[in-house]
Amino acid sequence: MLIGKVAGSVVSTRKSENLIGNKFMIVHVLEPMQNGAKQLIAVDKIGAGIGEYVLVAQGSAARVGSGLENAPVDAAIVGIIDDGTGLE
Amino acid sequence: MLIGKVAGSVVSTRKSENLIGNKFMIVHVLEPMQNGAKQLIAVDKIGAGIGEYVLVAQGSAARVGSGLENAPVDAAIVGIIDDGTGLE
Amino acid sequence: MLIGKVAGSVVSTRKSENLIGNKFMIVHVLEPMQNGAKQLIAVDKIGAGIGEYVLVAQGSAARVGSGLENAPVDAAIVGIIDDGTGLE
Amino acid sequence: MLIGKVAGSVVSTRKSENLIGNKFMIVHVLEPMQNGAKQLIAVDKIGAGIGEYVLVAQGSAARVGSGLENAPVDAAIVGIIDDGTGLE
Amino acid sequence: MLIGKVAGSVVSTRKSENLIGNKFMIVHVLEPMQNGAKQLIAVDKIGAGIGEYVLVAQGSAARVGSGLENAPVDAAIVGIIDDGTGLE
Known part of the structure; x- marks a missing residue:
């Protein structure tokens, strides 16, 4: 897994039926955990807020x-990091 | 997931039987979401048009x-982003 | 998926039993579609020839x-691109 | 697989139900085995300690x-390397 | 798949039960086939020797x-390349 910071979300009205009801969060991946991309879009089932560090x-x-x-x-947000201090 | 912009398509007549009926779109991946490649080929079941931002x-x-x-x-286009403003 | 150009093949006599009968093609990945490697080895069930652009x-x-x-x-070659003009 | 060194752990209280009871270790990937990221988060079922080299x-x-x-x-820690000498 | 050269092995005594009996080889990935990492650890069921080129x-x-x-x-070694001449 990787850790990133929730930066916002995107909206998609025309989408696969199986995606209906999901939120698409823009996650900024922590620099040392970037396996290529600086950002990715992840589904959120945990209820992460903007600025939170997530798994x-x-x-x-x-x-x-x-x-x-x-x-x-x-890609999915599967946890919220209690304390992101020192990670970045 | 990542977000890209549909740039065109490619045609393949000789292909795996299980690919018949699919469209192969050339997607330009947004720079911060590139996990290596600048472009990829994705199947489109949503009906995305050239120039649209897609998930x-x-x-x-x-x-x-x-x-x-x-x-x-x-790789598959699974949604069309309502508003790509500010993403690029 | 990505698009590459078939550059040759490699032979492996001592191999996994489940690989017997397969051809291993060296594929040069188009530069903008490289997600890391410039080359990869793909199995070919379509019958692609050297120099052809493949999916x-x-x-x-x-x-x-x-x-x-x-x-x-x-990795498998799953289609042959009809016309690779302008892709490279 | 890759080899890395256990550097610490992160705590996530709000997380997917299916993750309860797992430990999330920060693993520093050995430089020649980095396939992008310098660090990753891996679940540990083996009981690796900080500073140990793990698979x-x-x-x-x-x-x-x-x-x-x-x-x-x-990502999961699936083994502890007996002797990491010379790997780094 | 990719081609690499077997460079050695690592030993892991404390490991997942399902890994018991496997050999963990250090494979140096051929430069043009590196999709990130220069080296990886692969299980070997074929019996590759040090210095051999493997799939x-x-x-x-x-x-x-x-x-x-x-x-x-x-990652697993699934074949031994008959002749690696010219690959590197």
Whole structure:
């Protein structure tokens, strides 16, 4: 997993049926945890707020354990970090 | 997921049987969301037009929820962003 | 998916039983579609020739829809691009 | 897999239900094994200590064989290297 | 898949139960096939020797067709290249 900071969200009205009801958050990945991209879009089932540090799971893991088995989702916020001090 | 801009399409007549009927879009990935490649090829089941900003799912997620479970597809357009202003 | 140009092949006599009968092509990935590597090895079930531009699926998608569900294959040529003009 | 050094851990109280009971370790990936990120967060089921060199599996492999099939986990510590001398 | 050269091995005594009996080889990835990392750790079921050029499958493919379906393995040596001349 990686840790990032929630920076905002994007809206998509025309989308896959299996994505309806999901929020798409823009996550800024912490520099040392960037495996390429500085930002990614992750679905949020935890209720993370802007500015919070979050744990993001990618790949098939993003669908597992979030009730998203049938959704075309490859990144999900799966936890909120209690204290991000010193991470950045 | 990542966000990109649809730039065009490519045609493949000789292809895997399970790909028949799909459109292959060239997507220019937004710079901060590039996890390596500047461009990728994604299947489109949403009907995105050239110039539109789209949400792309990669990996096994691209097959899930798009009726493509049995197709050799690793990237799919799964949503169209309502307003791409400020993303680029 | 990504697009690459078939550059040659490699031979492996001692290999996983589930790989027997497959051809291993060296694919040069188009520069803007490189998600890291300039080259990769892909199995070819379509019959691509050297110099042809091909569509490559990676990850679990490479096994799906190619009759390779049980083979240790993470990249497959799944289509031949009709016209590669302007792609490179 | 890759080898990294355990550098610490992070705490997440608000998290996916399927993650409860797991420890999230910060792993510093050995430079030649970095496939992008210098650091990643991995679940630990082996009991690795800070400073130890560990084997990390990523992707769906992280869930397999760790009793985490239903957890949104994409990286796991799956072994502790006996002797990390010369690796770094 | 990618091609690399077997450079050595690492030993892990404390490891996931499902990894018992496996050899962990250090593979130096050929420069043009590096998708990030210069080195990776791959399980070897073929019996590759140090200095040999090998075909490595990554992701879920590494578990398939190697009798490793339940092991936390994300990279496996699946073939030995007959002749690596000119590859490097």
